[in-house]
Amino acid sequence: MTVVQLAEYGPAVSVALPDAAGRTLAASRILDTAAPDPYRSGHWRLRAGSKVGAVSLAVPGGDPVVVRITPKVPIARLFFLIGYSLDPRGWRDGEVEVGDHDELLPALAHAVERQVDRALRQGLLQGYRAAEDTALVVRGRIREAEQIRRRFGAALPVEIAYDEFTTDIAENRILRAAVERLLRLPGVPGDVRRRLLHQRVRLADVTPLVRGQELPVWHATRLNARYHHALHLAHAVLGGSSPEHTAGELRMDGFLFNTNKLFEDFVTVALREVFRGTDRTCRLQDPHHLDEAGEIRMKPDFVLYGPEGAPQAVADAKYKAEKAGGFPDGDLYQMLAYCTALGLPDGHLVYAKGNAPHAAHRVRHASIVIHQHALDLDRAPADLLGEIRSLAWQMTPGATV
Structure with a gap:
């Protein structure tokens, strides 16, 4: 495995890369600079800009290439900026554990797993969800238009709509989606990955989100207060720039934060709070x-x-x-x-x-x-x-x- 370590807005480095990997990085616009090194054959000059995190390129017939970009600000401070932008009145510094990790992705995975574990410690949250079904008994209300269209006037079975009290609600679906997103990313430490797998088992009965589907809407209430921090971090995971594409036989996957956007969000939200x-x-x-x-x-x-x-x-x-x-x-x-x-x-x-x-x-x-x-x-x-x-x-x- 080839590991390229870059610093946010740091100097360009010359790295030996397969041409396919270099071209993919250049086309993805993840880096400020990704161009062949005119002075060294087979090398590419790489320079990071405002995006921090990690991406992995699976090179056919060769070793995978991992590019890691470390932020200028400390990881704990970065999490404060993220958390405050998402929840300025409920977020406080020090409420998110990042462990001993000094890189963004391992720290993020650790923080999300700890917050999910804390949220689920009392069991999965339950709530009401609108459901539709075909049944032999009436429950809730009859969907008259569907009954006529599907049953042509027959009395049974009945097309019904009702509110179901279940764990398959928006909050749990978002947590499961964030856990599964992290499990797909390269660079998550083994011990954190094992704990994430345990959280996925706890959320196994929750309907998974389809990739590309919009996140379900949830509202902060007293009843889901223990989920708030976990949900805000989950939104950071699911809303982060996540390059996932295939160029020919070359696959690239990863997770990135745009610090330009993060700083802009923090400043404007903080001014609004004042x-x-x-x-x-x-x-x-x-x-x-x-x-x-x-x-x-x-x-x-x-x-x-x-x-x-x-x-x-x-x-x-x-x-x-x-x-x-x-x-x-x-x-x-x-x-x-x-x-x-x-x-x-x-x-x-x-x-x-x-x-x-x-x-x-x-x-x-x-x-x-x-x-x-x-x-x-x-x-x-x-x-x-x-x-x-x-x-x-x-x-x-x-x-x-």
């Missing part, structure tokens, strides 16, 4: 148009509206570390367009880390100031959320948040 309970309205991925004809679309990550419905602040999250030459100019132009279209005098770009905590640029002849903020993701969760609150205050000076 303004919860105030007289302001927050909209995420808010669609607008730059031109009067409505032909040039734009979608800021976060727009804050005042009590009267007018925009008060706009922010965009960018998972990019500041370089020696400063923040990327393209981000400034994008924010300038947002401010102009929304009629705002200030715009806010939020980066992950950086050389300076804050910078401001006053645009000539426009009376617009573009602020650039940098969040330190290495800080403790409470401190990180404090930075978000400080950012919210800067976006709305003089307001109480």
Whole structure:
């Protein structure tokens, strides 16, 4: 087995790979760079971007190739960002066990198994599920239209619909789907895999989800409170970028998180939580148009509206570390367009880390100031959320948040 170890946004490395494997990586766009090395025959230059996790390529007639991409932030902090984005009011740092694993996939598998075990410790949750059946006795209500269409007026059997009290409910189906997804992935440690197999046995009577099928809907209630953390992690597993395709006889499978999207979700959700309970309205991925004809679309990550419905602040999250030459100019132009279209005098770009905590640029002849903020993701969760609150205050000076 060939194992390629890369770091998120790290330097490119030259790796000996079969041409088929290299071409598949290049076509998948998992990496920022995947191209033949012009200086070394049979080698490919690989560089990771914002996607972290692991993928495996089964090479016909050769050893499998595993590409592992480690995130810049510690695994425990990454799980806090994921959990907070999914459940900001119920998630707390330290509630998810990642064991001694320092790689994303083993830690994720360990965390999901521990949370599923905790959820099922009191037995499988039961609930009511709408069911339809053909029976000799009436239970629930008769489906009159189906009775006429199928039975042509015959009294028996009866087409019925009823609510069934069962363990085959959305919550359990989602947990089973997440467990089975992890069992298919490469790189899950043997001891974790054995525990996941045990959880699948506990969920054996639950109907499995069909691959590609939309996840069933569940709602957080007091009755399913012990399932909440397990379900949020299960959604992270099932919603993660999961390359599964075949190029000729070459199969690629894996699990990846996009840290760009993760950072964007965390920042916007955390800002929304700061303004919860105030007289302001927050909209995420808010669609607008730059031109009067409505032909040039734009979608800021976060727009804050005042009590009267007018925009008060706009922010965009960018998972990019500041370089020696400063923040990327393209981000400034994008924010300038947002401010102009929304009629705002200030715009806010939020980066992950950086050389300076804050910078401001006053645009000539426009009376617009573009602020650039940098969040330190290495800080403790409470401190990180404090930075978000400080950012919210800067976006709305003089307001109480």
